[in-house]
Amino acid sequence: MTSTTLEKLAGKTALVTGGSRGIGAAIAKRLASDGASVAITYSKDADAAGTVVKSIESAGGKALAIQADASNSEAVANAVEQTVKKFGRLDVLVNNAGTAIPRPFEEASMEELDRVIDINLRGIFVATKAALKHIGKGGRIIMIGSCLGERNMTSGLASYAATKGAVKMLAQGLAREVGDRGITVNNVQPGPIDTDLNPAAGEGATPQIANTALKRYGHVDEVAALVAFVAGPEAGYITGANLTVDGGTNA
Numbered sequence: 169m170t171s172t173t174l175e176k177l178a179g180k181t182a183l184v185t186g187g188s189r190g191i192g193a194a195i196a197k198r199l200a201s202d203g204a205s206v207a208i209t210y211s212k213d214a215d216a217a218g219t220v221v222k223s224i225e226s227a228g229g230k231a232l233a234i235q236a237d238a239s240n241s242e243a244v245a246n247a248v249e250q251t252v253k254k255f256g257r258l259d260v261l262v263n264n265a266g267t268a269i270p271r272p273f274e275e276a277s278m279e280e281l282d283r284v285i286d287i288n289l290r291g292i293f294v295a296t297k298a299a300l301k302h303i304g305k306g307g308r309i310i311m312i313g314s315c316l317g318e319r320n321m322t323s324g325l326a327s328y329a330a331t332k333g334a335v336k337m338l339a340q341g342l343a344r345e346v347g348d349r350g351i352t353v354n355n356v357q358p359g360p361i362d363t364d365l366n367p368a369a370g371e372g373a374t375p376q377i378a379n380t381a382l383k384r385y386g387h388v389d390e391v392a393a394l395v396a397f398v399a400g401p402e403a404g405y406i407t408g409a410n411l412t413v414d415g416g417t418n419a
């Protein structure tokens with residue numbers, strides 16, 4: 169870590185939901201390397217969450233892992249309070265926790281549709297409401313939406329895309345509600361990124377690669393870099409924006 173990178177988020181605290189694996193873990197590590205104290209939530213994999221915390225701490229940073237399923241309102245609100253209790257403040261909320269249950273819409277059960285809404289949308293409502301009690305001037309709320317929230321070329325992901333479209337509009341609307349408090353709200357929209365949720369070696373990868381302009385999957389660090397920029401002081405005049413990092417999928 170250099171002093172230059174430390175300066176960007178030094179003294180700030182970030183909470184990354186679903187930060188134990190994939191895109192969320194990369195964001196957590198990147199924000200920590202930029203100087204923030206970072207709390208992450210996870211639902212199941214305590215070992216993976218512990219590995220992220222250890223990685224941040226061994227690089228000289230401060231981190232905390234909190235078990236909080238995004239579909240459990242009480243647990244999510246409690247995770248925000250635990251973060252503030254541990255680090256004394258909250259400056260950046262990254263609403264990353266999300267899931268997809270790929271299935272043709274007509275075959276999906278209402279339980280599956282409710283689950284996707286509860287994690288991808290309702291969980292964000294709860295975390296954001298709780299975080300806004302603490303986030304002040306210069307604060308950042310960053311959604312992890314999806315390029316599918318604007319344009320969907322993938323069969324079986326209609327309900328997932330619907331939640332990500334809703335996240336996009338939430339970011340735009342909320343940006344106007346909290347802008348006069350000096351808080352920005354933005355929506356980072358990844359394209360195909362190599363994670364457990366969407367493995368580059370998976371059977372669905374070939375058409376996704378074909379849909380990109382760059383003809384490859386993205387790396388989690390490429391999403392984390394954009395989130396770090398939006399979280400930092402140089403992005404102070406960017407709000408209500410949908411920032412796509414999708415290798416040209418939606419071009």
Ligand code: NDP
Pocket residue numbers: 185186187188189190191192193209210211212213214236237238239264265266267268287312313314315357358359360361362363364365366
């Ligand atoms: P992964 O499945 O690889 O990782 C998901 C992370 O979220 C894990 O840390 C997981 O921890 C946690 N998580 C999962 N369910 C819950 C839950 N109910 N409550 C709390 N935490 C949970 O996903 P990705 O990293 O691929 O995706 C992250 C975000 O990026 C999602 O919002 C996704 O929709 C979005 N995205 C991903 C794309 C991709 O191609 N990968 C493309 C566009 C958007 P644990 O297992 O312990 O619950």
